[in-house]
Amino acid sequence: xxxxxxxxxxxxxxxxxxxxxxxxxxxxxxxxxxxxxxxxxxxxxxxxxxxxxxxxxxxxxxxxxxxxxxxxxxxxxxxxxxxxxxxxxxxxxxxxxxxxxxxxxxxxxxxxxxxxxxxxxxxxxxxxxxxxxxxxxxxxxxxxxxxxxxxxxxxxxxxxxxxxxxxxxxxxxxxxxxxxxxxxxxxxxxxxxxxxxxxxxxxxxxxxxxxxxxxxxxxxxxxxxxxxxxxxxxxxxxxxxxxxxxxxxxxxxxxxxxxxxxxxxxxxxxxxxxxxxxxxxxxxxxxxxxxxxxxxxxxxxxxxxxxxxxxxxxxxxxxxxxxxxxxxxxxxxxxxxxxxxxxxxxxxxxxxxxxxxxxxxxxxxxxxxxxxxxxxxxxxxxxxxxxxxxxxxxxxxxxxxxxxxxxxxxxxxxxxxxxxxxxxxxxxxxxxxxxxxxxxxxxxxxxxxxxxxxxxxxxxxxxxxxxxxxxxxxxxx
Amino acid sequence: xxxxxxxxxxxxxxxxxxxxxxxxxxxxxxxxxxxxxxxxxxxxxxxxxxxxxxxxxxxxxxxxxxxxxxxxxxxxxxxxxxxxxxxxxxxxxxxxxxxxxxxxxxxxxxxxxxxxxxxxxxxxxxxxxxxxxxxxxxxxxxxxxxxxxxxxxxxxxxxxxxxxxxxxxxxxxxxxxxxxxxxxxxxxxxxxxxxxxxxxxxxxxxxxxxxxxxxxxxxxxxxxxxxxxxxxxxxxxxxxxxxxxxxxxxxxxxxxxxxxxxxxxxxxxxxxxxxxxxxxxxxxxxxxxxxxxxxxxxxxxxxxxxxxxxxxxxxxxxxxxxxxxxxxxxxxxxxxxxxxxxxxxxxxxx
Numbered sequence: 001x002x003x004x005x006x007x008x009x010x011x012x013x014x015x016x017x018x019x020x021x022x023x024x025x026x027x028x029x030x031x032x033x034x035x036x037x038x039x040x041x042x043x044x045x046x047x048x049x050x051x052x053x054x055x056x057x058x059x060x061x062x063x064x065x066x067x068x069x070x071x072x073x074x075x076x077x078x079x080x081x082x083x084x085x086x087x088x089x090x091x092x093x094x095x096x097x098x099x100x101x102x103x104x105x106x107x108x109x110x111x112x113x114x115x116x117x118x119x120x121x122x123x124x125x126x127x128x129x130x131x132x133x134x135x136x137x138x139x140x141x142x143x144x145x146x147x148x149x150x151x152x153x154x155x156x157x158x159x160x161x162x163x164x165x166x167x168x169x170x171x172x173x174x175x176x177x178x179x180x181x182x183x184x185x186x187x188x189x190x191x192x193x194x195x196x197x198x199x200x201x202x203x204x205x206x207x208x209x210x211x212x213x214x215x216x217x218x219x220x221x222x223x224x225x226x227x228x229x230x231x232x233x234x235x236x237x238x239x240x241x242x243x244x245x246x247x248x249x250x251x252x253x254x255x256x257x258x259x260x261x262x263x264x265x266x267x268x269x270x271x272x273x274x275x276x277x278x279x280x281x282x283x284x285x286x287x288x289x290x291x292x293x294x295x296x297x298x299x300x301x302x303x304x305x306x307x308x309x310x311x312x313x314x315x316x317x318x319x320x321x322x323x324x325x326x327x328x329x330x331x332x333x334x335x336x337x338x339x340x341x342x343x344x345x346x347x348x349x350x351x352x353x354x355x356x357x358x359x360x361x362x363x364x365x366x367x368x369x370x371x372x373x374x375x376x377x378x379x380x381x382x383x384x385x386x387x388x389x390x391x392x393x394x395x396x397x398x399x400x401x402x403x404x405x406x407x408x409x410x411x412x413x414x415x416x417x418x419x420x421x422x423x424x425x426x427x428x429x430x431x432x433x434x435x436x437x438x439x440x441x442x443x444x445x446x447x448x449x450x451x452x453x454x455x456x457x458x459x460x461x462x463x464x465x466x467x468x469x470x471x472x473x474x475x476x477x
Numbered sequence: 478x479x480x481x482x483x484x485x486x487x488x489x490x491x492x493x494x495x496x497x498x499x500x501x502x503x504x505x506x507x508x509x510x511x512x513x514x515x516x517x518x519x520x521x522x523x524x525x526x527x528x529x530x531x532x533x534x535x536x537x538x539x540x541x542x543x544x545x546x547x548x549x550x551x552x553x554x555x556x557x558x559x560x561x562x563x564x565x566x567x568x569x570x571x572x573x574x575x576x577x578x579x580x581x582x583x584x585x586x587x588x589x590x591x592x593x594x595x596x597x598x599x600x601x602x603x604x605x606x607x608x609x610x611x612x613x614x615x616x617x618x619x620x621x622x623x624x625x626x627x628x629x630x631x632x633x634x635x636x637x638x639x640x641x642x643x644x645x646x647x648x649x650x651x652x653x654x655x656x657x658x659x660x661x662x663x664x665x666x667x668x669x670x671x672x673x674x675x676x677x678x679x680x681x682x683x684x685x686x687x688x689x690x691x692x693x694x695x696x697x698x699x700x701x702x703x704x705x706x707x708x709x710x711x712x713x714x715x716x717x718x719x720x721x722x723x724x725x726x727x728x729x730x731x732x733x734x735x736x737x738x739x740x741x742x743x744x745x746x747x748x749x750x751x752x753x754x755x756x757x758x759x760x761x762x763x764x765x766x767x768x769x770x771x772x773x774x775x776x777x778x779x780x781x782x783x784x785x786x787x788x789x790x791x792x793x794x795x796x797x798x799x800x801x802x803x804x805x806x807x808x809x810x811x812x813x814x815x816x817x818x819x820x821x822x823x824x825x826x827x
Contacts, residue, residue: 184486410680451493455500463668
């Protein structure tokens with residue numbers, strides 16, 4: 001089931017209405033049932049996969065508690081089952097294709113099996129969420145849970161099941177276990193968050209997505225058209241993914257849950273390290289805690305830290321999809337962050353605070369350009385086309401290319417204007433008034449003004465939504 | 478929280494919801510303001526799709542044109558039908574040719590041309606020739622609404638029960654009812670008709686100035702023509718929407734049965750020609766298996782109901798003709814194309 005469908009609207013209203021009539025135990029049971037319905041709505045067999053993950057990790061948690069001396073073995077079981085499922089459904093064909101090509105390079109033509117099955121949506125998200133539980137229990141940071149219903153509700157909580165935010169047990173599971181109370185102010189804020197999410201998805205992301213898809217379907221785009229397309233994709237992916245997170249957070253709040261903030265105006269980042277503090281926060285902190293730190297983090301000197309960092313980004317890229325361009329994207333960001341860290345370590349690289357303030361807009365612009373290069377790598381799955389795009393000279397252009405490119409750029413900018421205004425408002429205006437509202441959606445405004453703003457967003461959704469409704473991008477991961 | 482405080486909060490919530498739902502009424506208001514200066518609203522001939530709105534009047538001139546021409550050939554379609562050279566066909570076919578073509582139209586328009594012009598005029602052509610691309614003939618929604626409606630208005634009477642029934646079958650379901658309700662309250666589609674061109678024109682004006690605006694928009698469209706796309710995208714586009722490639726599932730929600738029935742009642746021979754999309758290296762572009770099956774099913778359906786189906790993909794000679802932009806053949810290719818078509822029609826004569 002997708003958020004922007006009438007089916008979901010009916011499902012959500014009915015579910016919420018029943019939910020608040022039930023005691024806490026009943027609510028958790030309803031969350032599990034509703035989440036399985038939500039997840040298996042199109043492909044019911046998806047539910048079997050999430051059941052396997054749930055039962056495995058619940059049992060592993062209990063086993064670690066009961067036989068702590070064998071906890072390494074039990075963690076291995078959890079990793080094996082979860083990463084096995086993920087690897088099989090997400091990476092099997094990638095692996096087969098590459099083996100096939102490698103053999104072909106040596107003159108062997110061996111027929112290899114290809115998996116003709118749809119990738120279960122959100123498998124990367126709930127797998128990581130569930131894994132965080134077993135790893136935390138293994139590390140002794142969390143006690144094993146005894147109630148499988150509560151645990152199942154944590155793994156399959158439908159608002160964030162298919163595209164995050166990737167929650168930790170210490171944050172979400174504890175909320176599942178607590179009694180929840182209805183709050184009108186929270187529900188109001190949640191409604192505004194949901195409307196803002198739908199606006200970002202249907203008006204900004206889908207319209208920018210049409211431009212990006214058109215440009216990336218061209219066989220030989222000129223320089224200006226190509227980069228206008230990359231700009232459109234940058235807008236699309238941020239508006240799309242952050243929209244999902246906003247809707248998920250809003251929906252969760254209606255059920256009495258608080259999900260973590262997943263985006264904090266990443267295109268206002270002043271550098272690579274800052275960008276990763278603002279982009280897909282739930283995933284970057286997951287990789288920090290469960291990959292980077294176990295690899296040694298910064299405990300074994302700066303050289304080893306940089307290598308660990310780079311490996312972490314490489315794995316993070318691969319997490320996004322079974323394609324070399326994602327690996328390259330991860331490697332690219334790994335290099336950016338590593339270089340940023342090296343530069344930051346030199347005392348001469350730190351100007352005085354006044355100079356820093358003057359430089360900030362340039363830093364933001366520079367980081368946005370670097371991010372866009374990353375998005376070209378991320379979006380372009382054809383390696384030859386990627387190389388062409390990265391090496392395309394700005395002088396290889398024509399008047400038609402310039403004009404069409406400028407047109408596409410302006411059109412995308414026009415649709416994304418509310419996103420930039422919101423960013424400027426949140427980062428520079430609201431932050432000085434109420435720092436706690438930085439990540440909120442128009443949070444600093446009076447309630448009536450927010451309602452008018454939400455009304456304007458609904459008005460815009462009605463007439464400006466793209467005629468081509470696109471899937472949420474992160475569903476494919 | 479006390480019970481009274483709870484009720485107060487609930488009422489406040491309802492008031493906020495009312496504000497959120499009331500603000501978009503600005504679109505309705507905007508249309509009311511525009512309505513004062515424009516054509517008054519009239520009931521739609523497609524009530525399955527929309528309520529009342531201002532409409533362009535029926536254009537009866539083509540009926541007089543047909544009466545004067547007394548054609549042996551009537552050609553119907555969009556710009557794809559421009560591959561016929563009427564002069565050449567008239568000369569070698571031994572009769573007048575009446576092309577009733579309109580760019581950017583779809584099967585609903587072509588059906589109304591047959592019914593409201595050709596049949597209404599009482600002329601008796603030997604052939605009615607209809608040009609279409611891939612799945613257009615079974616997609617009644619193709620170029621039916623939004624900016625295409627004004628063209629449809631010109632060929633539609635005040636009531637079009639046949640076409641409306643087809644549209645209703647196509648749009649059935651609760652989801653559509655909700656959309657219609659929203660449209661009725663906020664006048665969404667009517668607003669989109671003026672707001673969309675405005676939004677696309679503004680950046681063009683900034684880049685190319687007022688005088689170059691239209692030219693730039695044409696240039697933007699041309700930049701994404703089939704010939705500039707990657708091969709896989711070309712295959713996808715020429716295949717149209719995968720969901721539309723099931724002929725059996727789509728034919729009953731299309732105007733094709735009406736077209737064939739009415740032509741048969743009037744005693745016309747209808748020839749449907751599926752045009753060849755722009756060739757790649759002198760050969761027809763790739764097409765998926767589903768579209769191949771669709772075309773075969775369509776051929777059988779049309780032939781079983783007395784019509785004629787010609788697929789230009791089946792004629793290797795046509796892939797060698799020069800093309801202009803997109804799927805349009807070059808001007809110099811029109812005469813050889815027309816001669817080739819006449820050969821095929823002659824072979825079909827009893």
